Amino acid sequence: MSQAVIDAVRAVPRHLFIPDVGLVVEEDGAPYLIDKQADPCAWWDTVYSRSIIVTQLDDGATGLDALAGDSTSSASAPSTVADLLNHLRAEPGMRVLEIGTGTGYTAALLSRLVGDQGEVTSIEVDPAVAEQAAKNLAAAGLTPRLLIGDGALGRADGASYDRVHVTCGVREVPYAWVAQTRPSGVIVLPWHPGYGTSHALRLEVRDDGTAVGRIEGFAGYMMLRSQRPRPCENQAPGEERRHYRTALDPRALDQLGAGADLAIGALTGLRSHTSEGTDEDGAYVRVFVADPDDSRSWASATWRPGSVTYGVQQVGDRPVWDEVLQAYAQWVSWGEPHWRRFGVTVAPEGQWVWLDTPERVLTSA
Incomplete structure (x- = not known):
């Protein structure tokens, strides 16, 4: 960290930019309110911690006391x-x-x-x-x-x-x-x-x-x-769904790291979202992939305890799950490059991702 940034952080009191009531969203754990009047010690401790403090939900349509909604303004970590x-x-x-x-x-x-x-x-x-x-x-x-x-x-x-x-x-x-x-x-x-x-x-x-x-x-x-993207999952519930099994644990795909994410995203142009919870069939981890420009093309793969193969459902003409698997295999064939090897070029005609040098462009199908 440069000394100039350190000096700037020391010179600007963060508490001047935090409202009396804020919503704290931790990576693990339920969101909670801090209130300067009700509990000043907790408020001050949080303001000068590493916490993200949400200051607006749903573009102001939802009060912070709802403890739920889309965060639309905040004091970043x-x-x-x-x-x-x-x-x-x-x-x-x-x-x-x-x-x-x-x-x-x-x-x-x-x-x-x-x-x-x-x-x-x-x-x-x-x-x-x-x-x-x-x-x-x-x-x-x-x-x-x-x-x-x-x-x-x-x-x-x-x-x-x-x-x-x-x-x-x-x-x-x-x-x-x-x-x-x-x-x-x-x-x-x-x-x-x-x-x-x-x-x-x-x-x-x-x-x-x-x-x-x-x-x-x-x-x-x-x-x-x-x-802002539309929700990734269940984009076209009325479409006919194709169901099959895969040997690739979707949790493993979700945990490959940023290098794999960059490669798969660049090669396919797809979006992804992971959710976990419990439904009538028990615990699950579900990975969604979707065409950002076509709500009718998406797929999901679901892990459940004890499974050795995993259910895939796919919607639309574009085989998005197959594309993800092909892009994953391509990343592996390159030697599983780390995220530090990737870069981006922006030009009047668009933007593209590259590996190692700007000349080695990765293009989606």
Whole structure:
């Protein structure tokens, strides 16, 4: 971690960006509320912990006290925030575009990193979230430029930027971000290709108008609103389903790691989702794979205790489960490359994943 990021984190009080009542979502365990008035000690302890604190559910339609719903704004885990800023390498005097103001905490850190001679422009799509962020930043004594709008469009009237910092997950990197970044400028974002793991991606803009970079780690964020996916499972319940058995334990496929996820996602273009629970037949782990552009093409494979083969059901004309198995075999034939060997190129005509060098492009069927 750079000393500059450490100093910025120490200089910006996180508690100024956390509401009196927040929803804590732990990786393992039930969500719970923190309330500054009811239990100030627990509130302060949580604010200065590694916890993600959700500040909005269902775009504001559901109160936090419901303890359930889609998280649509939050204070991200401090370690994840610091990691992405470390990859960004914002320096004094730079001009930075931030996509997704959220609570305003990251905009505050960016303001510290670029200093008085730099400039931070932050775009938030949700007016209520933006209004609260402005209050939080004012309490911290910081004045980045705050705008309400669709972050996917960037902000052309402020271009070109030295850095673009993204605080929402994206599947397709909007080319506007590349076009608005100067050559040799850097874009850091949570990349959510849809299959398996989500990644921290660092892109550097080239003179030819492309942006090229490698996977730097992991970063799970709420999706850019214009790129939110529909639920992966049970997409077309009315379609006729084909049932058969497979020898591949779906739990093993789900636990292959980020390298396999990157390869399978790039080679197939599919999305995945894993769920576990108990139904009338007992405990299960179920892996879904789906065509993101065709709700009629999907498959699921289910593990149950004691099984030596596993049930697969498939819907639609596209044999998506077979494609996943073929892509898995391809990844194995390459020597099971680690996620650090993968990268992404973004160009006006689209984006693609590569292995080892930008010339070795992985394409979906």
